[in-house]
Amino acid sequence: MAIPAILDMWIWALLMLLLALPLLSRTVNFYFKIGSYCLLCLGASLVASVVCFLVNRGRTVRNMRIVKKFVRVFKYFYGLRLEAHGVEKLHDDKPCVIISNHQSILDMIGMMEILPKNCIQIAKRELVFAGPVGLIMYLGGVIFINRKQTSTAMSVMGEVGDILVKENLKVWIYPEGTRNGSYDMLPFKKGAFYVAVQAQVPIIPVVYSSFTSFYQPEKKIFTSGKIKIEVLDPVKTEGLTVEDIPELIKTCHSAMKEAFFRISDKLNENRTNDQALQPEQ
Numbered sequence: 001m002a003i004p005a006i007l008d009m010w011i012w013a014l015l016m017l018l019l020a021l022p023l024l025s026r027t028v029n030f031y032f033k034i035g036s037y038c039l040l041c042l043g044a045s046l047v048a049s050v051v052c053f054l055v056n057r058g059r060t061v062r063n064m065r066i067v068k069k070f071v072r073v074f075k076y077f078y079g080l081r082l083e084a085h086g087v088e089k090l091h092d093d094k095p096c097v098i099i100s101n102h103q104s105i106l107d108m109i110g111m112m113e114i115l116p117k118n119c120i121q122i123a124k125r126e127l128v129f130a131g132p133v134g135l136i137m138y139l140g141g142v143i144f145i146n147r148k149q150t151s152t153a154m155s156v157m158g159e160v161g162d163i164l165v166k167e168n169l170k171v172w173i174y175p176e177g178t179r180n181g182s183y184d185m186l187p188f189k190k191g192a193f194y195v196a197v198q199a200q201v202p203i204i205p206v207v208y209s210s211f212t213s214f215y216q217p218e219k220k221i222f223t224s225g226k227i228k229i230e231v232l233d234p235v236k237t238e239g240l241t242v243e244d245i246p247e248l249i250k251t252c253h254s255a256m257k258e259a260f261f262r263i264s265d266k267l268n269e270n271r272t273n274d275q276a277l278q279p280e281q
């Protein structure tokens, strides 16, 4: 008996939907999680801004302790387990430049997990306009730079170099200069190294394992997962000058890249060969 064409079409449509459901649910899950993360950031920023005003009455790096308390809760909402090693290297009450790889807007969770006291951050200027998120960054002492204008960015970073020792501050900079979700590390921008050499303070590299085991925006994947954090040994800059900066960058980049592949490797097992993190040849 021939199935009426209209019924046949509906059966096909239903079959297609059932087949697409896992993909659909993955995509729905991805946007739900990212959307909720942004809303969480906005809402928490608003509340944290009020608390910061009440407690510290304005812009001060001390507000970052309040930000930390809020952001450190986020990992539980997304089933992210963070495992940090060497964090004690950040607890020296002395100025330094902290540099770390930058993979996504989720990096805030990893940063706030280990952010030491009196540590300001360098951010792109656009973020100051992200509503309450920009407000809480401003209140927390974040320094905003215009990446499109090297000269002004350099002078702002130069000012950072001046206050580090004067005010016993640390500064956290993402030397890749932008989010990088690839299986590798981008070449480093030079600003962080100029600041460290100018202030003659150590550079402390921090490496986060690849998020690709649980977070791949291009494939709409955002599941629970594990982030390994490794704080590497401080790199001295005493006695160095701007001529030493290219070598300094190479030293930091290769140490971080080695650590990145090492701590990401285990998260790599279920990845196809061509995608696997390939250690430097």
Ligand SMILES: CCCCCCCC/C=C\CCCCCCCC(=O)SCCNC(=O)CCNC(=O)[C@H](O)C(C)(C)COP(=O)(O)OP(=O)(O)OC[C@H]1O[C@@H](n2cnc3c(N)ncnc32)[C@H](O)[C@@H]1OP(=O)(O)O
Pocket: 040, 041, 042, 044, 045, 048, 066, 067, 070, 071, 102, 108, 121, 122, 123, 124, 127, 133, 136, 137, 140, 142, 145, 146, 147, 150, 153, 154, 155, 157, 158, 173, 174, 175, 176, 177, 178, 179, 188, 189, 190, 191, 192, 194, 195
């Ligand atoms: C309560 C709930 C809250 C929930 C919400 C969360 C709130 C969280 C709160 C708080 C945490 C906030 C965390 C914020 C995170 C934000 C992340 C970002 O936005 S990352 C993007 C911005 N960061 C960077 O871009 C830094 C890295 N970039 C640099 O350092 C660059 O060097 C820069 C921008 C200074 C210039 O970049 P170029 O693109 O021009 O490239 P180059 O190659 O580095 O420099 C070009 C030439 O300028 C010279 N130069 C660079 N810096 C110099 C300097 N300081 N002095 C002299 N010359 C310098 C270099 O020698 C080079 O010259 P020759 O080509 O070698 O001849």
Ligand SMILES: CCCCCCCCCCCCCC(=O)OC[C@@H](O)COP(=O)(O)O
Pocket: 037, 038, 041, 042, 102, 104, 105, 106, 107, 108, 124, 127, 129, 130, 131, 132, 133, 177, 178, 179, 180
């Ligand atoms: C009013 C609009 C509000 C929009 C919601 C804001 C939610 C923000 C979530 C926290 C952002 C934390 C800072 C961060 O990680 O920014 C990423 C930048 O490095 C991006 O640089 P780039 O675009 O990769 O060059």
